[in-house]
Amino acid sequence: MKDFIFLTLSLLCLSGVAQADDLADKVDRLAAPYVESKTVVGMTIGVIQGENKVVRGYGRLSAKDSKVPDGKTIYEIGSISKVFTGILLADAMVEGRVSLVTPADELLPDSVKMPRREESSPIRLWHLSTHTSGLPRLPDNLAPADPENPYADYNGQQLAQFLQKFQPRKRPGEEMSYSNLGAGLLGELLASQQKTDYGSLLEQEIAQPLKMADTRVALDQSQKQRLATPHVAGGTVSRNWDFLKLAGAGGIRSDADDMLKFAEAQLHPPKNDLGTAINIAWQVHQQPIGENDFAMGLGWHVARDGATRWHNGQTGGYHAAIFVNRKVDAAVVILANTATHDIDTLAEQIMRMLAGSSEQPRKFAEVLEVSPEKMKRYVGKYQIVPGAVFTVTVKDDQLLVGLTGQPTFRVFPRSETEWYYKVVEATLTFQVDKSGKCNSVVLHQNGIKQTAKRIE
Structure with a gap:
């Protein structure tokens, strides 16, 4: 009888491990596109499903540190x-x-x-x-x-x-x-x-x-x-x-x-x-x-x-x-x-x-390539209202935009002049004249258009 109880407990443990492994595989499958598309640099995911708990790390700590984040990464x-x-x-x-x-x-x-x-x-x-x-x-x-x-x-x-x-x-x-x-x-x-x-x-x-x-x-x-x-x-x-x-x-x-x-x-x-x-x-x-x-x-x-x-x-x-x-x-x-x-x-x-739904991995669109030379046309400061100024810079071949009192974020091209944020639902359209000079940028957000004029 003791052998039977031990065998039963062992089978239950193995079943729990198998369920946790299956859960980890499902999480991995959904998480992979976010790292492969470089949408995130690194992340840690923890899940609970009944008695099963899984913690998984993905990507890297930074461009200079290839270590994979884990449950103790802060x-x-x-x-x-x-x-x-x-x-x-x-x-x-x-x-x-x-x-x-x-x-x-x-x-x-x-x-x-x-x-x-x-x-x-x-x-x-x-x-x-x-x-x-x-x-x-x-x-x-x-x-x-x-x-x-x-x-x-x-x-x-x-x-x-x-x-x-x-x-x-x-x-x-x-x-x-x-x-x-x-x-x-x-x-x-x-x-x-x-x-x-x-x-x-x-x-x-x-x-x-x-x-x-x-x-x-x-x-x-x-x-x-x-x-x-x-x-x-x-x-x-x-x-x-x-x-x-x-x-x-x-x-x-x-x-x-x-x-x-x-x-x-x-x-x-x-x-x-x-x-x-x-x-x-x-x-x-x-x-x-x-x-x-x-x-x-x-x-x-x-x-x-x-x-x-x-x-x-x-x-x-x-x-x-x-x-x-x-x-x-x-x-x-x-x-x-x-x-x-x-x-x-x-x-x-x-x-x-x-909760039981069958989920498919997300597909990300490829990012359009725009040369750093063309990005540099947009570098400058644009005032949208008094006290609120967009600051546009180029760093590491990426276009970055900051608004007064808010963090600076990268924007991504839909075309050479239309760029979108990933952190919020908003788009910037740079207004370029025939000589290639940018004099203003239009913010499209929540169905409203606001024009920011270049001030420097």
């Missing part, structure tokens, strides 16, 4: 940080320190007063977590010394100055409008209440209990050595982002091994206060307001199927995505060292595959 996860901030809000609720309807200004220093629109109610904490606060995407006094590291020098004094003078256009709860400022402010308020900083609060309340040793805002020296080199779409090396304030909007770094632990905790929350907080954040707290809005938990977007929770994140040289579905007991995490929204498409493909 990336910036960008706006996925907002999910952690939502759970920190729920955790503060469980501990009785705040409620969803606590006014945000109650947690501000006495010297800081937030204006209200007419006789509207105050901005409450749940407004900050569900993008219904009426706050803008970014504060208008964000003027980075280094545009490629935009949050590095934004401090608490600047944040307080903005909050005291801001005049809201909308009442809280009137509109869903994505706000890095709102989520970042929420993180600052929760940390300030505990007389600590956001990174320390994250470690204490989430990372340490879930044994996520590499999930941090500030990395130690050994972790920095495992931080993947950042790239813009197309493979040009970019810059890391640092946060003084507003880290709750996008300042977390992590690796795939840690993020799978996080995903597992969303699927099967621990039976403690943190598990209770995870479940609170998972619940729907805001129904869609506009036609294109998603329902929201605390930090989480709720997919149209009503079951999948998801978020993505992008900084100057990284893109990340997480999709979790309790109904099918599955999750996918993708961390890439390339700033491209194509990662979201891959994450959706893998999530559908985990």
Whole structure:
């Protein structure tokens, strides 16, 4: 009988290995075109399907480092940080320190007063977590010394100055409008209440209990050595982002091994206060307001199927995505060292595959070749509105475009004069006269055309 039990257990183990191998093969098949087309330089993918967990690395750490990323490779996860901030809000609720309807200004220093629109109610904490606060995407006094590291020098004094003078256009709860400022402010308020900083609060309340040793805002020296080199779409090396304030909007770094632990905790929350907080954040707290809005938990977007929770994140040289579905007991995490929204498409493909759909590898169109000499006609600065200037450069035979206050991205040719972004749905058309001189560039985005005139 003992031999029979041992044989049965052995067969079950072998069956589990075979299932994991099959799952890895399916992920490999979907991931391969993204590396082969050079859409991403490198990435790590982690998946959970029932009891099977797989972590796979693809591509390379950088053009100069051919090592393949793995589960311990660290990336910036960008706006996925907002999910952690939502759970920190729920955790503060469980501990009785705040409620969803606590006014945000109650947690501000006495010297800081937030204006209200007419006789509207105050901005409450749940407004900050569900993008219904009426706050803008970014504060208008964000003027980075280094545009490629935009949050590095934004401090608490600047944040307080903005909050005291801001005049809201909308009442809280009137509109869903994505706000890095709102989520970042929420993180600052929760940390300030505990007389600590956001990174320390994250470690204490989430990372340490879930044994996520590499999930941090500030990395130690050994972790920095495992931080993947950042790239813009197309493979040009970019810059890391640092946060003084507003880290709750996008300042977390992590690796795939840690993020799978996080995903597992969303699927099967621990039976403690943190598990209770995870479940609170998972619940729907805001129904869609506009036609294109998603329902929201605390930090989480709720997919149209009503079951999948998801978020993505992008900084100057990284893109990340997480999709979790309790109904099918599955999750996918993708961390890439390339700033491209194509990662979201891959994450959706893998999530559908985990749910039972038959998915085919994506086919990428070949990139048209344009000579560097012709690209150099476009180099210069083009003003689209006062204070917003496109800066066009050529580097490593690639055309790069930056907009004031935003990262620089590579654009790709559809023709010699029409170029498109991979990070957003937008196209640039360079206006060239008969002599070959470019005097303006037209931005096509969201059905609107805007012309930027050359200023130098």
